Amino acid sequence: MARIGVISFSDGRDYVHDGIREFIATTEDKLVDRLTAAGHEVVRGKEIVATNTGASAVARQVAAAGVDLTVFHYAVWAFPHFTMLAAGATPGPLLLLSNIDPVQPGMVGMLAGGGALDQIGREHTRLWGDPDERALIDKIGVQATASAAVAALRGSTFGRIGGRPMGMNTAVANTDQWQSVFGVDVEEIDQWEIVRRSELADQKEVTRAREWLETNAAGVHYDGKKLTPELLERQIRSYLAMRELIDEWNLDFSGIKGQPEMTQYFATMDIVEAFLNDPYDWNGPKETHVCATEADMDGALTMQLLKHIARTPVLFADVRHYHADRDIWDLCNSGQHATWYAARSDDPLENLGKVHFYPEVFFFPAGGASVHHLAAPGQMTLARLTRRGGNYRMHLMLGDFETYDDETNTQLMRQSTFEWPHAFARLDAKADDFLSRFGANHIHAVPGDRRAEVRAACELLGVELDEFTRG
Known part of the structure; x- marks a missing residue:
């Protein structure tokens, strides 16, 4: 959850403030209690603002606590210049909140303060009601969640391992624009670092990891050519190399080019990408690390934002095929789905019990294991940052992942590339509209309906919202 600052404002006349102080405090207590019960951490102003000096001092105190969102709370009429002074000392997002008590004109105070902020162009959000x-x-x-997600992007570092893959323009972004709009820096690292460091990996851990996969997965299907224990270990070594790079360069999220050099001459990065995005590996629970295949920068950025909003692993996939007879999409991309999506369970073994490691297909002559599973059913929020005329926009829609009987699942998966991970998605979008407007080949998803948070984040970032519906 988020860290929320709460500052209550009052009337600047001493005799009026003295008469309403207790009412403001009681109303603030209820607001703080309800926010805390919802799981948020609340930082309260050290006093109710009733003077100009107090407005600045209280706002600085709350801001110093590193809050994600500051709520200006109006239980009564409040002098508007208190709002202006407090806003001047508040660097982050603002939310103006009024009560709806007919006796105490908090709504008047919010409108007066909000109007003054409008006059100077200070962005803010307004809400009203009973806590x-x-x-x-x-x-x-x-x-608050959207504010926290946007704040988490600022000052972060993306590790771009390799360059543009196979001429894919939508996988490359302007680093100056990233810094300007999102506050994200980009560290360029050559793929050779994965190759070089993989040779130095601890053999004991590599062996233990391979045996963990062999024991707990639904199947490791060695064929003696494209998938051997040695090739699987090479992929595990690559994962350990990436973990080293992440720690050494303090990378917050990353992307690996892969194609064509690694997939033709070394091994695919499927194991690497899947388990970086997972909340576990053979060493136990861990923080997810967003890693996008084909070094897709805007894809990784979308995933990182969704991760901070949903606090779950984020799915990455190609928009591979549309089954018009069923009105479902096959979202499928080599190895990229975190194994968590196989069952979305807190128990890694339940997820891995639905995962098969198959020999890579002919696209990837270097071989290695492809991470195959079918995403578990459930409601999903799907999104993707793209650019139009150089300006960012966020594609957004709701959908549902579906599964069917085993025979139907298999038949549908075999119509594309069976060995890769799949998600059958029924999107809240008309196929003609989607294919006419969607600005990339990759799409991303998290469980549940998180559209409200994505909308709020886009507003904070100044990113155009391009929402799909069936209406």
Whole structure:
């Protein structure tokens, strides 16, 4: 959850403030209690703002706590210049919140303060209602989560391992624009570092990892050519090499070019990408590390934003095929789906029990294991940052992952590339509209309906929202 600052404002006349101080404090107590019960950490202003000096001092105190969102709370009429002074000392996102008490004109105070902020061009969000209404607390949570996600991007570093893959322009972004819009730096690292460091990996851990996969997966299907224990170990070594690079260069998220050099002459990065995106590996639970195949920069950036919003692994896939007879899409890409999506279980073994490691297909002569599974059913939010005329936009839609009987699942998967991971998605988008407007070959997803948080994040970032619906 997020860290939320709460600052309450009052009337600047001493005799009025003295008469309403207790009412403001009681209302603030209820707001803080409800936000805390919803799982947020709340930082309260050290006092109710009733003077100009207090406005600046309290705002600096709350800002110093590193809050993701600051709520300006209006339980009563408040002098508008207090809002202006507090906003001047608040560097992050603002939410103005008023009560709906007919006796105390908090709504008037919010409108007066908000109008003054509008006059100077200070962006903010406004909400109103009773803190006892769960819908209001949820709306505040949406703004706070989006603010936290955007703040987490700023100052982060993306590790770009390799360059543009196979002429894929949509996988490459302008690093100056990334810094300007998102506050993200890019560290360029050659793929040779994976090759070089993989040779230095600890053989004991490599062996233990291979045996863990052989024991716990639904199957490791060695064929003596494209998939051997040695090739699987090479992929595991590559994973350990990437973990070293992540730690050494302090990478927050990354992408690996892979094609064509690694996939033709070394090994595919499927194991690497799947387990970096997973919340576990053979050493136990771990933090997920967003890693995009084909070094897809905007794809990785979308995934990192979704990760901070949903706090789950994020799916990466090609928009591979549309089954018009069923109105479903096969979202499929070599190795990229985290194994967590096989069952979306907190138990790694339950997920791995649905995962097969097959020999790579003819596209990848270097061989290695392809990470095959079918994503578990459930509601999903699907999104993708793309650019139009140099400006960022966020494609956004709701959908559902579906599964069928075993025979149907297999028959559908074999219509594309069976050995790769699949997700059968029924999208809240018309096929003609989607194919006419969607600006990339890759798409990303997280469980549940997180559209409200994505919308709020786009507003904070100044990114155009391009939402798909069936309407």
